[in-house]
Amino acid sequence: MTNKEKFLKLVSQKETKTVERALARKKRRELLRFSSQVAIKILTRLDELKWTQKKLAKEMEVSPQQVNKWVKGNTNFKLETLLDLGSVLGIKLIEVPKTQPRVFKSDTLMSETSEYENEVKIIRFKNDVEVFKTFIYQNEFRKKVAN
């Protein structure tokens, strides 16, 4: 038996909770992502305003510990809290995307976006591309008719 095998036998019950933790983070990923995005907005706004977390706590009428919890990026925010925070800080922290009709015209193209962008870009062809094609066709048609 190699030392590795001996060790694995001895240590099987002693592994840390690292894997469990990584899997737990993965499971909560969307919440962590949103919560962290909000926390970044709050922290950068505090920096702009030169406010401390304590000052924000006072304005929000909550404890400084509560504010510190918000900026860790691990909070399941209530809608009301986000709206109040946005109002006190003078920024928008939550927005529901407007519903737009899903019209895919022939002159639009969906393109892949870079790694850090969430939305799909829709690039519009320049109008003259379409006009040019039509022009050629009309000419050929006219030529046929003339023949």
Add this chain to the structure above:
Amino acid sequence: MKIVPIFAQKLFAIQYEGEDENEYDRLLGLWGDTEYLVDFLLKNKRDIPDRRTLEEMANFLREDAFAIDDRLLEILEREDENLSFFFQPLHNQEYQTQVLSLQKGRRYYLRLYALKISEDIFLITGGAIKLTRTMQERRHTQKELDKLNAARDYLRDQDIFDEDSFFEFLIEEL
């Protein structure tokens, strides 16, 4: 200094004196703490690339930490992958693998630093947010380089030079 197995008995990490967690858990905890990330970026504003805002960088770092978790879970779950696909020599000019080679695992601006014990066994000694070209340029990355060297010296002192002697040492430490 304590060496603890963290992922499937292939990936090990050091738990330093006075720390509650091993280096992987400690770093992923830090990188998952938005207050820490923004504070780090505010203190290192001069190193943020010109084309990026602080807000963008904080979002990138969070996503990079998620990606490191995912990559390691993926490597350790799949038999056709091994840790050498994630870690690479710290010094780009290292063509021949040295005993206890200094390694880095990277995801854009995040780094995990490790010693290579064998092809699929690594020991994490620390990690950092690296915004500069070299580790020597900033105190926090220089500290990580020092930790790597100190860990290698420690293992050498314990006569660890390969996988077998590494596990022999761990058995003695149990």
